[in-house]
Amino acid sequence: MKLTEILNPTRVVAGTTVTSKKRALEEMSKLLAKGSGTVTEGEIFTALTAREKLGSTGLGHGVAIPHGRMSGIEGSIGALIRLKHPVDYDAHDGNTVDLMFGLVVPQQATETHLKHLAAIAELFSDDAFCKQARAAADDAALFALITSRT
Numbered sequence: 001m002k003l004t005e006i007l008n009p010t011r012v013v014a015g016t017t018v019t020s021k022k023r024a025l026e027e028m029s030k031l032l033a034k035g036s037g038t039v040t041e042g043e044i045f046t047a048l049t050a051r052e053k054l055g056s057t058g059l060g061h062g063v064a065i066p067h068g069r070m071s072g073i074e075g076s077i078g079a080l081i082r083l084k085h086p087v088d089y090d091a092h093d094g095n096t097v098d099l100m101f102g103l104v105v106p107q108q109a110t111e112t113h114l115k116h117l118a119a120i121a122e123l124f125s126d127d128a129f130c131k132q133a134r135a136a137a138d139d140a141a142l143f144a145l146i147t148s149r150t
Contacts, residue, residue, distance in 0.1 A: 003119060004147050006078035006103070010034055012143040014082045014136055021089050021097075024081070025049060028066055028102040031079035036104070039072045044104055058091025062134075063124045067103040067117060069110075076105045076116055082133060082142060099124065099133055123149060 011031045018024045029045035036044065047068030051057065058064045079102040086096030101120050105112055123129055129149060136142040 003078060003116075003123065006076045006116065007080065007143075007146060008035065009140065009143045011077075011079035012139050012146070013080070014139050014142045015084045016081050017084045018087060021052075021087055022049075024064075024083065024087055024089070024097070024100060025052070025066055028079055028081060028100055031081065032077050032102050032104050035077040035079075036073050039070060039104075043070065043072070044068075047104060048102070056090040056092065058089040058093075058095075058097055059121060059124060060091050060093035060095060061125075061127070061130065062086060062095055062097055063099045063101075063130065064089050064091065064097045065101050065103065065117065065120050065124070067105075069107045070104050071107040073104060073106050076103065076109065076112060078103050078116070078120075080142065080146065082136070099130060 029041045032044045033041040047070050048066045051068045057066045081100045083098040086098040089097035
């Protein structure tokens, strides 16, 4: 599975400034809404925060994968944010988060959802990749890095 199938350059941002997990999820919702067509930022935010209530999507090592299933979207949508300043994300390892890959999938896409999550988790568990993502000069460089690795 190629992450570039669910991600495009308009949904990759390097250097977003937020002050909290909530604000980070709001920014992620805005980006994900760019690819959703009819679903609003608010609806996406509700889906992401509902999933967070089940347990933090912070993977550890500064990475989070906020995700959710939604009705009203045709296919999976991804977005990537590198935060300028890490935020407390309630990650299991207690570390702050500065890399976030957001994902929304159609309500009934259980298998697809799991495949996407596995591919994202595998990529972001690579320390060398994360180091390169943190060093990417701008949005385009961050998107090019993802493109080169998936």
